[in-house]
Structure formats: structure tokens, C-alpha cells
Amino acid sequence: MKGLQPLFLGIFGIFAFSWLGMTVVPNLQIGSLNPQTDEDGGDVYPAPPSGMTLRGTQVYAANGCVYCHSQQVRPDYGGSDLERKWGERRSAPRDYIFQPIVFLGEMRTGPDLANVGHRSMPEAKGANASPAAPATPAAGAAAPPAGAPAAAVSPAASSVASPAGPSAPAPASGPAANAPAPVPSLVADNNGLTADGKPLPYTAEWHHRHLYNARSLSEDSNMPPYRFLYEKRRITGAASPDAINFAGDPDEEPAAGWEIVPSYDAKCLVAYLMSRDQSHPLKEAKAPATVAPAPAKEAQK
Ligand code: HEC
Numbered sequence: 001m002k003g004l005q006p007l008f009l010g011i012f013g014i015f016a017f018s019w020l021g022m023t024v025v026p027n028l029q030i031g032s033l034n035p036q037t038d039e040d041g042g043d044v045y046p047a048p049p050s051g052m053t054l055r056g057t058q059v060y061a062a063n064g065c066v067y068c069h070s071q072q073v074r075p076d077y078g079g080s081d082l083e084r085k086w087g088e089r090r091s092a093p094r095d096y097i098f099q100p101i102v103f104l105g106e107m108r109t110g111p112d113l114a115n116v117g118h119r120s121m122p123e124a125k126g127a128n129a130s131p132a133a134p135a136t137p138a139a140g141a142a143a144p145p146a147g148a149p150a151a152a153v154s155p156a157a158s159s160v161a162s163p164a165g166p167s168a169p170a171p172a173s174g175p176a177a178n179a180p181a182p183v184p185s186l187v188a189d190n191n192g193l194t195a196d197g198k199p200l201p202y203t204a205e206w207h208h209r210h211l212y213n214a215r216s217l218s219e220d221s222n223m224p225p226y227r228f229l230y231e232k233r234r235i236t237g238a239a240s241p242d243a244i245n246f247a248g249d250p251d252e253e254p255a256a257g258w259e260i261v262p263s264y265d266a267k268c269l270v271a272y273l274m275s276r277d278q279s280h281p282l283k284e285a286k287a288p289a290t291v292a293p294a295p296a297k298e299a300q301k
Contacts, residue, residue: 030093045280056272070105071114082193086112117277197247207270216249229266
């Protein structure tokens with residue numbers, strides 16, 4: 001009997017200690033964070049999510065996206081997330097204050113999604129992404145200015161860039177000649193499509209086609225198709241403007257007279273994905289200075 005008292009005390013102590021360390025102290029530290037504002041009380045970040053985004057959170061949870069995708073950018077001393085261009089700075093607790101369910105995630109079968117709403121071009125993953133990095137998130141409007149700096153540095157960068165764009169016909173002659181060649185596949189025409197009629201990466205149209213069947217956009221994707229979030233229906237009257245654009249993929253194209261449209265849940269999920277954006281500067285999580293030298297060197301050349 002004498003030995004039991006210290007045993008129970010010890011067990012109680014361990015639980016009390018963990019509770020203090022894992023619940024009380026973190027709650028004191030970050031439990032009552034408010035949005036960050038500038039000195040005049042403007043420029044509020046983060047902003048509360050919309051209703052569609054909230055519902056999209058539940059769709060994301062229900063479909064297990066978190067098993068393959070994280071939503072946290074580690075600091076440069078903790079991994080190479082910044083080098084992978086998954087974010088311009090590390091994630092901080094304040095980024096998550098309005099999220100009813102926080103999907104930090106612990107597996108990365110697919111890319112981190114903390115900033116997927118901020119990505120505008122697939123080249124962001126490439127080596128020569130620095131000129132395109134400051135592009136604004138409004139994909140349609142941003143495309144021409146984003147292309148412009150790329151063309152401006154291209155005499156220096158084209159040798160580096162050529163593996164990424166094998167179609168470019170070795171534009172050794174001058175800046176004027178190579179300007180039109182590498183750009184078209186990424187620049188939106190008036191309908192917000194690439195030159196071959198496919199949706200521009202990370203637009204809503206792109207997300208829907210990707211969710212419906214990721215392999216329709218990247219052939220060797222491991223991401224499962226979420227076809228059940230879409231409805232195949234007969235076109236009655238005019239075709240729906242929401243119907244998935246399967247340009248260049250005859251396998252998925254529905255038969256004439258049919259169309260595949262997103263359900264409300266699919267739309268909410270895409271609204272949620274497009275709201276994933278931690279690019280706003282936070283005073284407690286500065287972008288590392290090491291990111292700056294690369295473009296500076298290029299500018300000197
Ligand atoms: C079995 C693992 C797996 C699951 C589950 C999964 N994904 Fe993915 N996802 C991937 C892989 C692998 C890629 C990279 C290839 C590609 O783009 O298709 C990817 C890519 C993506 C991308 C593009 C990211 C980028 O930066 O290019 C988005 C957006 C995305 N997934 C959203 C989702 C959503 C939403 C769900 C849940 C409905 C989900 N994924 C479920 C594996 C998964």
C-alpha cells in the first residue's frame with residue numbers, strides 16, 4: 001500500500017506537466033492572437049474566411065486531402081520548403097487564427113498547399129522563378145506583366161531556362177527574337193486559357209479539371225481523382241459556363257451533348273484552395289534575407 005501513493009502521484013504529475021506544457025503555456029503564448037494591422041489599423045491580415053471557404057474546409061477534411069498535403073511552410077533552418085517555393089516566408093500561428101480546422105498535415109505525398117492560392121504559374125517551382133515571384137495572385141490580370149520581366153532577363157537566363165522549355169527554338173540571336181517564343185504556353189488569351197486551350201494553372205478552371213482527374217493535367221500524378229464531386233449531365237439549352245474544360249484530353253471529354261459540371265461542394269473546395277495564401281508579410285515571420293541575392297546577381301549581368 002505504501003508504494004502506491006508515489007505511483008499515483010507520479011502519474012498525476014506526468015499528466016499535469018504535459019497539460020501545462022502542451023495546453024496552458026501554448027495557450028498563453030498564442031491563444032489570443034489577433035489579426036495584424038498596420039499603424040493606421042488598415043491592411044488587416046488574416047481576414048475571416050467566406051462562407052464558401054468554410055464549407056470548402058469541410059470538404060477538404062471529408063476527402064482526406066490532409067493525408068497527402070500539408071499546409072505549413074517550414075523556416076529555412078527546418079527544411080527546404082522555401083527553396084521549393086512553397087512560400088516566401090515561414091508559416092506562423094497567426095496565419096491560422098480564423099481557420100475552424102487547421103490542416104497542418106504531416107505527410108507530403110503532394111506539394112504543400114499553404115500558398116496554393118498565391119501560386120500563379122507552374123514555373124514557380126523551377127530554378128529561374130525569381131523574376132516571376134513578385135507576380136500578383138490575380139492570375140488572369142497578372143500574366144502579361146509576369147511574362148515581361150522573364151523576357152527582359154532572358155538573354156542571361158535563357159541558357160538556364162532552356163531545359164524547362166524544350167520547345168523553344170534556341171533563340172541565340174537577340175532579345176527581340178525570343179520574346180514571343182517561350183511565352184505563349186503560359187500567357188492567357190482573352191478567355192484566360194493557355195495557347196493550347198487548357199486552363200491556366202491555379203485558376204478555378206484548372207483546379208476543377210485537376211480535382212476531376214489530376215492525370216488529365218500531369219500525366220504521372222499520384223493524386224486520386226475526385227470525380228464524385230462532379231456531375232455529368234445532358235446539356236439543356238446553353239452549355240454551362242462552369243463545365244470542365246478538357247481541351248487536349250479526348251479521353252475525358254464527355255460525349256457530344258453532355259457536360260461535366262462541379263457540384264456546390266466542388267466549388268466550395270476550390271474556393272477554399274484558392275484562399276490558401278500566406279504571402280502577406282508578418283512581422284513575426286520575416287522572409288529570410290537569403291532569398292534576395294539571386295535576383296540581384298542576375299541584374300548585375
Ligand atoms: C494520395 C495522395 C493525395 C491525396 C489524397 C490528395 N492529393 Fe493533391 N496531390 C497529390 C500529388 C502527388 C500532387 C502532385 C501532382 C499533381 O499536381 O497532380 C498533388 C497536387 C495537388 C494540387 C496542386 C498543387 C501544386 O502546387 O501544384 C492541389 C491543389 C491538390 N493536390 C489538392 C488536393 C485536394 C483538394 C485533395 C483532396 C480532395 C487532394 N489534393 C488529395 C497527392 C494527393
